[in-house]
Amino acid sequence: MSIGNSPEDERPFEDVSEEARPSIGRTLQQARIAAGLTVDDVSTATRVRIAIVHAIEADNFAACGGDVYARGHIKTLARAVHLDPIPLLEQYDAGRGGRPAPTPAAPLFEAERIRPERRGPNWTAAMVAAIVVVVGFVGFTVFEGGNDGGTKEQVADGTTPTATDSASPTTKTTKPDEKPDPTDSAIAAAPQDKVTVQVSAVDGRSWIYAKNHNGRILFDGLLKKGQSKTFQDSTKINLVLGDAGAIQLYVNGKKIDDDFQPGAVERLTYTKGDPQVG
Template identity: 80%
Template sequence: MSIGNSPEDERPFEGASEDTPEEARPSIGDALRHARIAAGMTVDDISNATRVRIAIVQAIEADDFAPCGGDVYARGHIRTLARAVELDPAPLLEQYDAQRGGRPEPTPAAPLFEAERIRPERRGPNWTAAMVAAIVAVIGFVGFTMVKGDGDSGGSEASVAEGSQPSASRSASAKPEKPADTKPEPSDSAIAAVPQDKVTVQVSATDGRSWISAKDHNGRSLFDGVLDQGDSKTFQDNEKVNLVLGDAGAIQLHVNGKKIEDDFQPGAVERLTYTKGDPQVG
């Protein structure tokens, strides 16, 4: 039994039928609360079963959807809580949409290849431009040396000097090719120089807007807010990073330099913990 419930609250909830007038129907919060009580579950039980924060569960049961962070997240929480208490979420979602003028339009997902194309441009120097500049400088130096050598007089000494300069020029022109051999190609796993003694988690909102919460191993908050589409956050800790994703389907994760391939569903709320050894697979 949850603390603070009156005996009347403990009676099983009788849901309204489809013919029940709108004004006579219970609110979404009342329906979820009565179903939870009828299932013999407390708010803590629901939070543990669904991974929805206690404060959000209490707010939804009070018909306060502001802490959810938007209609998309509110609908996801309603669906999750209803299923946890074996309540059909469809009527509740229809009631929620009717109160807010219709179902919200889905956020268009950004193509994955577009995000991958942008990332390499943000990292490292432009080696192509550097190579072109080096080659132009070498060609200019060789041309200047040859012109200067043609203007000098002095028989064999001038010939010896002129003969040695092209060799030096050829050596100089060969040197700029070395950086091209050692230049690493950007890849998904090469996000940054990830320290081996820490856990590093990068959270990117690639497919929409999502609320996230990140905490270190002591439970201290690293971030609590909303990432707009295209935004990215990176968190580090000596032992572990705890994450809560409001809309996991909109998020792409890189842990310790490796891309996480989990197939998170749109609107799903996920609680995740990563350590220095993660990811074990993938």
């Protein structure tokens, strides 16, 4: 019998340190190659410049312009090559002493305020204002001509109700039981001097990337089934649909009937006026 370490005790320890884990850039590069994509393919799909894609795959994040932008690029590239971005973001934060402090979010979703800005006339307020004016006029007339019995009789007979009756036909034009057709509402809400794009996930979920004419990202994320987003710009909207077959589009108030295939990635550009795909 031998005394000492057994063969099992002489096996080298498994290296589970952080150094043994592939770097962020190496992980993204391997996933891109496994997906059969080139750097140009990823750049086109994500709108991240080729030079920045190369730099990130080489673990050089200085070209991103800061931690916030670097995290955003890592997240976008990971989704493009079918990776979960969360472990990569945690690895990035761990290498820099933790996640950076949050910064105020820019008002990205300007188009979500279209409906409040284009509300119809407030007939109730108009009616109240008309009643106040009539009552004030009648009160002034009564005060000035207090000895005129005819005027008093007119007030007693109900001059104020007459004003209410005159305003009532206006209120009758709105029928509470009637609901506008969604298509009509979309057309009415679309300004003629802007391009308005409504994206709805009707047949499943899809990754959506939206950008305005200045290159500012309006949305970069997953749209779940039943959810919708509306984007607006003065010139054009650029879209990338991760699963175009699950998406229904309304552009400038008109439904887009393109026969998008399930699972297909579509890159679209829409401008003002009649929907034009660029």
